[in-house]
Amino acid sequence: MKRLAILGSTGSIGQSTLSIVEQFPERYQVVSLAAGRNLDEAFAQAVRWRPKLISLATEELAGELSAKLKQAGVTGIEVVYGTQGTVACSTLPEADFVVSAIVGVAGLEATHAAILAGKPVGLANKECMVAAGEILTRAARQRNVPILPIDSEHNAVHQCLRVGAHSEVKTIWLTASGGPFRQLPLDQFAAITPEQALKHPTWVMGRRITIDSATMLNKGLEVIEACRLFDVTAAQVRVMVHPQSTVHSLVEYVDGSILAQISVTDMRLPILYALAYPERPASTLTFDLAALSHLDFEPPDFERFPCLRLAFDAAEKGGAHCIALNAADEVAVEAFLDRRIPFTGIPRTIERVLASTPEAHPATIAEVLAADREARETARALLA
Numbered sequence: 001m002k003r004l005a006i007l008g009s010t011g012s013i014g015q016s017t018l019s020i021v022e023q024f025p026e027r028y029q030v031v032s033l034a035a036g037r038n039l040d041e042a043f044a045q046a047v048r049w050r051p052k053l054i055s056l057a058t059e060e061l062a063g064e065l066s067a068k069l070k071q072a073g074v075t076g077i078e079v080v081y082g083t084q085g086t087v088a089c090s091t092l093p094e095a096d097f098v099v100s101a102i103v104g105v106a107g108l109e110a111t112h113a114a115i116l117a118g119k120p121v122g123l124a125n126k127e128c129m130v131a132a133g134e135i136l137t138r139a140a141r142q143r144n145v146p147i148l149p150i151d152s153e154h155n156a157v158h159q160c161l162r163v164g165a166h167s168e169v170k171t172i173w174l175t176a177s178g179g180p181f182r183q184l185p186l187d188q189f190a191a192i193t194p195e196q197a198l199k200h201p202t203w204v205m206g207r208r209i210t211i212d213s214a215t216m217l218n219k220g221l222e223v224i225e226a227c228r229l230f231d232v233t234a235a236q237v238r239v240m241v242h243p244q245s246t247v248h249s250l251v252e253y254v255d256g257s258i259l260a261q262i263s264v265t266d267m268r269l270p271i272l273y274a275l276a277y278p279e280r281p282a283s284t285l286t287f288d289l290a291a292l293s294h295l296d297f298e299p300p301d302f303e304r305f306p307c308l309r310l311a312f313d314a315a316e317k318g319g320a321h322c323i324a325l326n327a328a329d330e331v332a333v334e335a336f337l338d339r340r341i342p343f344t345g346i347p348r349t350i351e352r353v354l355a356s357t358p359e360a361h362p363a364t365i366a367e368v369l370a371a372d373r374e375a376r377e378t379a380r381a382l383l384a
């Protein structure tokens, strides 16, 4: 029996994780949940899963949840809040495995604390790896703690890497759907509206990640994530546009063999893989091979997607540049969704923030968070 701490339990990855727990009650049990701001969902999860510990974003929300649980006659669940609460969830002595699925750098401290506590982590939060990948992977190596990627591309790469040695890897190929503007003429990019950008062709996701898919900045973050997770250089990672999103990613070995991972477009599969690793439990997530009759691959157009070029540059420089890329993008995406800047203003903002970012390598989580705040302030000042 694996006892799980789920950080970001009310989000889409958190809910998918709970549906896996529901399907495999003989394998998994929930011991702590970090739920954020969705009080109703947190209450429903507390009642359904009876964790030892549940954390909410603020003291006020925690108080409301405690009152609701008491009213419902539910006892034995400790309610905590804030970053300390999330850390308490991720380091709970009873937890054997931590699913890190809080969006943004909010989950960073809890993820780091889980690794320091020696707990294997299933990582769905790519910002953690982008902003603090150097620190997290160093800590994980020192303590021999596995970090299992839940991001579909990295999960695919993890699977493909199991058949060869690290020294035999030539190139990691990350596939990208190309988003909704893969074929839009370049001169129309400035007029793209938030409504158009929020329509993703293959995946249903949160707002920021959907915009990041449209600019391909998301793929850029994944390039950085791949460098850190798999200990390869930016030159060893390449992106291939694959509109069907059927091949989740590939690994090319030095002998010329290329291995691909193919499966349904359903996040429950990478979650199950991470939870069960190194086992492979039987599941109902089957894939219809006939769907392979039509697979397209094309190299990405860096002129159309300047965010991708910026990300490769940041991946090479590492440290503060990766932090600034992520932070500046988040601020720029917000401004785009508020109609304060055009779609093409997103890469322009990031580029300007990166130009004023020093080449530095924060050594602690506190330094990472400080660099993150600084980059956000620079971006906001630029957009004001």
Ligand code: MG
Binding pocket: 151, 152, 153, 222
């Ligand atoms: Mg992905």
